[in-house]
Structure formats: structure tokens, C-alpha cells
Amino acid sequence: MTNLQSLDFYWPELILTGVIVLAIILDLLLDKKDSGKVGWVLILGLITVALAIYIQDGSKTTTLFMDSIVLDPFASFFKMLVILATIFVSVVSWHSGELTEYRKGEYFTLLGIVVLGLFLMVSAVDLVMVYLSIEVVSIMSFILAGYLKQNTRSNEAGLKYVVYGAFSSGIMLFGISILYGLAGSTNYFEVQQAVVDLDETANAALVMALVMILAGFGYKVSAVPFHFWTPDVYEGAPITITAYLSVAPKAGALAMMIRFFNQVLADGGAMTGIEGVSMTNMPWPEILALLAVITMSLGNLVAIQQNNLKRMLAYSSIAHAGYMLLALPVMSTQGVYAVMIYLVMYLFMNLGAFFVVIAVKNKTGGETFDDYRGLGWEMPLVGVVMTIFMVSLTGLPPTAGFIGKFYIFAALVKGGPQFYYLVILAGINSVVSLYYYLRVVKVMFLEGERSETILQPPAVMMGMLLLTAIPTVLFGIYWSPIANWIQHSLTFFIQTI
């Protein structure tokens, strides 16, 4: 479709662009103490965009802008997820103690731009667009990570993020250029055709290209060994941004990976409801499986030793990226389905856990385990809510986290005997993760004494905690609506061979 025609199908993004511009202008007119109001523009704008996507959803599945991005229910699903995460984080940002002394106008504007970048990421079907969208998201994230100007940790986080980001996107670009050299095109569909026609002499180059592109994806989902930025950035960045980075860009990157591996290196079968078949004779499913296993194991093992909750959650988010990556090598619809279910569940539980960290930091000013000692007796509601999140992150029923893991495990068992060992490894990993998640619960409830006064966080904060905690339990018991929504969203724009 030509550029001009494409605009007809691009209006949710156009609205979003308008919202961003409006936010910038409004920020210029507001005092520093009122600058938080820009958040209203962003939140209302995002709700409008969500409505627009909802109206548009299913109307047409097509490629836009000369085959550089696609419009399909799969992309819409991830856009909705991103909007949900952004709204949650924006509301909490108003009440995060860390941000009170800063202008918030730019903050919300930058968040809006990240959303636009993520929209492009989840719908890109062109290697150049993939690269551009990653850059849009990354550069905004660099600034947001270093948003606390007077805090050296935050500055360090921003700088580290830039260095790692520049490095890995450079490598990715190199990989893309090799792939372009092999295929003569940057468009997924044409690359797929070209990959089929390649003979074995090209294998070495293809593996090189693949590994380098994987570095870019791996950096965004923070998969080992491209994860080194994660703990430092997560620890230094404002907690709201840490929460955001652990969910939204990860979802975007996973969507991008699913598209890339199923459309470029496989026949797209997983996207039409049948098993996918690898188009090359190189072992990329095995590479992905190895990556996933290392990612979850390292994330879990290192998380055990952490003393700072933010840092622990950073490693835990690495581990969760590993669980989600597990489902990719299966190349089946169930695998993609499982990742999508997992992401919905992960969004609520992980954001919720970070929100508790914010609430506690507002009260005690710290993020280490010592700051949580006896918290369950002082602030019982926060303690209970945090317990729900920890249990859910471990993956115990009846919580959302279990459902996510259950679907991943099911996809692997369905995938056949070659994946059984992955299930066992993932299972053992959950047991390992129980130890450090429950350490939080232990510190909150098993230590400390019953206190006479019971504290509550402010109403809005409590509301956000409940808004994440209730779905975490509810979707663990009844998740049919989610399952149906994802079933509907499993429609891809594809070209099969």
C-alpha cells in the first residue's frame, strides 16, 4: 500500500502523535509545580488511542507504508498491552516520591514517544523499521532512566544504558547489513524468500547475521548474555521507569522476535495455526532454547544474592524473559499463544511488585530488604498485596503467574519430546525462584513484631496496588476472557511459502 493510502489505516498512531505534540505545547505553558498535569493529556490521549485501536481492530489486516509495517490483530494486542502499562505507570508517577522535585512535563512526553516507538516495534516487518523503532524506544528510555538529574545513580544508569544500547544496536545493524547482503532486501517477506533459496555455502554468513540480530533483540528483552545493563539501569532509574522498562519494551521486543523468527527464518506456519517449519538447516531453535535456558537460570541464581529489591526484581525480570523465550523455539501457535498469555499476566504482577517498591520507598525511603522488615505487620494490606505478587511471580496457583507458566509448559510438552528437558529445567528454575521471592515475604511477615498502629499508603497508590493485585488473583482463577482475546489476536499478516 502506498504511503498516502496507508494513512487511512494509521489514525491511532496519528492521534498519538497529536497527543505528544499537545503534551509538549502544554508543558511550555505550565509552571513547574503544575507540570504533572501533562500526565492527564497523556492518559486521556492513550485512552482515546486505545479506543481507536479497538474500533479499527479486525477491520483490515494489511501491510502499510510500502510493506514496512503491518496492521493485524497481533500488533493491536501488543499495542493495547503497551497502553495499559503506560497508563498504570503514568498514574503511579504522580505519586512517586522520587519525582516530586522534578518537572514532569517532559517525563510524560517522553513516555508518549516510547509508546509510539513500541507501536512501530510490534508492527514492523522491515529490518530498517525494526532498527528505527528500537532506536526510538531506546533513546527515550536513556533519557527517562537518567531523569533524576541530581541523583548520581540515575545518571549512571542513563549513561550505562546509552553505552550498552549503542553497542548492541550497532551490532544488530551490522547483522542486518549482512542479512541484506545475502537477501538483497530488508523486507521480511522478501528476505524469507531469499533465505529459502540460499544454499549451504551461505550458512556461516547467515549464522553471523542471526547472532548479531539476536544481540539487538536480546538487549531489548534483556536476555543473557546481553543483559549486563539491566541490573544497573533498573537499580538507578526512577522506580516508575524501571517498572515500565521491565514490561512494555520487553513486550514490544518479544512481539518483534516472534515476527522475525516465524516470518524470516520459518515458513510462518506458527502464525496460521499449524506447526512452523524452519526454512534453513541451521539450528536456530536450539540457539534460542539455549539462550532461554541460560537467561532464566542466570537471572534466578543471581537474584538470590541481591539485597536491593529493585535489583532483585531486575534479575527476576531477566528470568521471566527466559521463561517467555522458552516458548519461541517450539514454533507453534501454542508457543506464541503462551507468550502472549504470559505477557498479560506478567504485566500485572510485575508492575504491581514495582508499585509496592514505590509505596515502600515513599514511606521508608529505602529499597533494601531491611526496609521491608516487619512491613506486613505495619502495613498489612501492602504486605498481603506484595505476597500475592511474589507468589504470582514464582508461579504458584491460584495466581496469574501460574497460568502464564502453565501455558508455556503446555506449549513445550505439546511441542514434542525434544522440548521436555526445557520444561524440567524451567520447573526447577521456578523452585529456585521461590527462594528469593519468599525471602521478601519472610522479611515482611516472619520478622518484626505486631504493631499497634496500622498504616495505609495514600488512596491513589492503594488503588493502583489493588488494580494490579486483583487481576493477578482473578486471572489465576478465571482467565477465559484473556484466553479468548488472545485467540482472537492470533491473526497475523503473513505470507506463507
Place this chain on the structure above:
Amino acid sequence: MGILSLLIWLPILGMVTIAFIPRKYEKYIKITAAVATGIQLLLSLVLWQRFDAGIGTMQFMERLEWIPSFNIAYILGIDGLSLPMVILTALLCFICVFVSWNISKAVKGYFALFLLLDTGIIGVFLSLDFFLFYVFWEVMLLPMYFLIGIWGGPQREYAAIKFFLYTLFGSVLMLVGILGLYFSCGKTFDIPELMRIAPEALQGVVWWGMSGIKVIWVLLFIGFAIKVPVFPFHTWLPLAHVEAPTAISVILAGILLKLGVYGILRINYGLMPDGVYWFSGALAFLGLINVIWGGLCALAQTDLKKLVAYSSVNHMGYALIGMAAVIAAGAANGTNFKAAQAGIGGAVFQMFNHGTISAMLFILVGVIYERAHHRDIDGFGGLASQMPVYAGITAVAFFAGLGLPGLSGFISEAMCFIGAFPVYRGIVIASTIGILLNAAYFLWAFQRIFFGELNEKYNKLPEINRLELFTVVPLLVITIFFGIYPAPYLDIIARTMDMIINSVVSLSTFAGM
């Protein structure tokens, strides 16, 4: 809503009620818990009344769609295997509310978690959908973690996390087994349906170059064996039982251990009867190790509660040996149907008896601990003259524990041995050493605590009080009654046991697998 759903959700209702009672009204919180478990006990007795012992299959079935896209349903049912367990659970939970009547720390949280635990346990016994079964199985873990971790003894934190990690490890393997069954047997979690399909559907399934039945059997078995606990997965048990508060030790020993045996009988025996042939030898051997090892460890203890905890390991060994005897009915083993009936009936009876006897023992240990603030066996002496009633009740409980004829433990242990004797002669003979050990550690402990010189420190120790008597006496009566007249129990389970035996026997053609 059927009676089974009511049984499961009643404690949750109690928990919600408790959540709304302000924490200063401790008395009303306790009363609410007592009422919820009391009604549950009454309901379970009503269920027993209406239960038709002439049917071996599931009764009072309930079915609701839950997650159709994954073929998960809410299915409940009860048969001769689960009915006694449900009654035992309801009884012990009711009693345990009174055992924990004097809890002073965070009463509200304690009883709320206790009722949640109750729901989890009843749910496991009643659910007939494998997914639901797993959910309830896991729901028990968190309340148990808190109950041990907050209200337990000095090493409570370590004990709680160790218990949790062990059980979760087992249940993760179980989950893999469940998914394996789901995908090899026509994508269903419906247990009665699986019992029909699985034996055939699993033929020819290969996992890692081995027979799928063997792999799934072992995965599920490890999950259940950790709960039983079967040697070498038993190391969490002494710690958790000792550190837990009295009421929770009672629940742990009285019911939670039974879940393991129940799971093996319901799932492993029910779904993969041909695996029984392959595994029964190992099962009997593990039972023997449990008997000897548990006995030896109990003999070495100086802490009375630890002694009782190891006696559980010892007692569950008899049940394992009895379960293994089911193959006696097979053609290769002389089609000795009677022996199989005795063995498996004995195992199921042993579950119930151990539930009542060990509950009694733990309550009695709690009584003395509350007075003397220690449990060191050598630290007492001559208490028989100081606390004659307590000494008398403890004597009966100890005798029941060592399997004295006339008390219920004797009957079930004898049945296990009678059943296993034709097939596992050597193991049965060897495990009689366990009985000897059994008698030795109980009698020796009794002698050290109650006979000899009265320890001067304890010449003002008050006698067992009425509340404590109220918790022990019902169990004592049951123990004596079933010791003299076990027929009512054996009648309830008979049809269901025959079905299990038949399904194993009918598959004896696969025995050479």
C-alpha cells in the same frame, strides 16, 4: 451447589468472615473458625450417611465448565477412597481449632490461614479434574508456610522454607507429568475420563527413549512421595513437624502425609495401572526402608516431638508395603485376590489410623510442652504419679502407635503384612524389625517420661485440662473402636479398592512391559 462444593467452600466463607471481624475481638474469630469447621464436620458426617458403600465409582459428582478452551472443568466427586479422608480432615480441622485455642500471636491471621489450608486439603480429596487437583494441591503450601513460619518454634523460618521448596519441587515434576498425560490422552484433565483412556492411550508413548508410562509414573510419584514422605525425600518432615505449632503438626502428620498416599492411589494406580507392576517392587522396598529408617531415627531422638515425627516416617512405610501388595491379584503372582484386598485395604486403613493416632500423639506432646516448655524425653521422669490421667491417655496413644492388638493401628499394619506376605515375603519378614523398633522407641520414651523418680521441678505440673481432653478423647475413642470393630471402615472402602485391584489385574497382560 452440591454438598461437596459446600464442604470445600465453607472454610473460605469462614475465612472471609474472619477478615471482616476487627482483630481485637479474638474470641469471635475463634468461634467463627470453630463454627465453620464444625459445620464442615457435620456435613461430612451427613455425606457418610448418604454415601452408598455398594458403589465403587464416584458419587455426588458435580461438574461445571471452567476454562473450555483448555478443557479444564470444575469436577468434584467422592468414592470409598476419599470419603474417609474427607471425614478425617473435617474432624482433625475441627479439633485443631480447639488445640490452637490458646494461640495469642496474631489470632486473626492464624485462623484465616488455617481455614484456607482446610479448603486446600478438602479440595485435593474431592477434585476430579487434574488441573483443579493441582491448584488445590498448591493452595495448601502458602498457608502452611505462614503457619509454620510465623507461629512455629525457634527454627521456624528454615523449616518453613525447606518444607515449601521440597514440596514445590515435587509439584513441578507433577505438573510436567500432568501435562504429559493431558497431551497423550486426548487433551482432558477429567480424572474419571483419564482413568478410562489413559491405560490404552499411554501404550507406545515414548519419553526420552523410555516408556512414557514409566516416566510419567516416576514424575508423579516423586511429587507424591515428597508428601508421604518416602525415603530419601523425608528430610523436610522432622524439621517441619517439630517447628510447627501443635495444631499444625497435627494437620501435617494427620492429613498432609495422607495426601501423598492418596495421590499415588488415585492418580498413579488409577491412571497408570500397568505401571504398578513395574514399580510395586520398588514401592515395597522403599516402604521397608521407611519402616527401618524411621524406626531407627525415632529411637535416637531425645526430643519427644521429633520422635513422634519419625514415627510417621516409620508408619507410612507400612502403608507403602501394603499398597505394593496389590499385584498379588495378578496372574503372575497366583491371582491371590484376597491378599491384594488385604494389602491395599490395610494401606488405606493405615492412612486413617495414622491420621488419628499421630494427631493424638502430637496433641499430647503439645500438652506437656505447654506445661514444661521443653520436650526433652530425659528431662522428665516420674510424671505418672503427677499426671495420672495424662499418663493413662498417653499410654493408650503410645500403644496404638506401636500397634498393640485391640487398637486400630494393629489391624491396619497386620492387613498390610498379610497382603504383602505372599508376594514380598523377604520384605515383610525384614520389616518386622521395624515393629520391634516401633515398640522399643515408644516404650522406652514412655518409661523415661512417666516412670522412675519424679523430677522435683515438675511436682506442681497441672493435670491435663478439660479443653485438652476434649481434643484427645474423640480420637482415642475412634482408635479403640476401630481396633475392636474395623468393619464399618472396611465396608466403605471395599468396593473402591476392588475397582483399583481389578483395573490393575485386568492389565496384567502388560505386566511384561
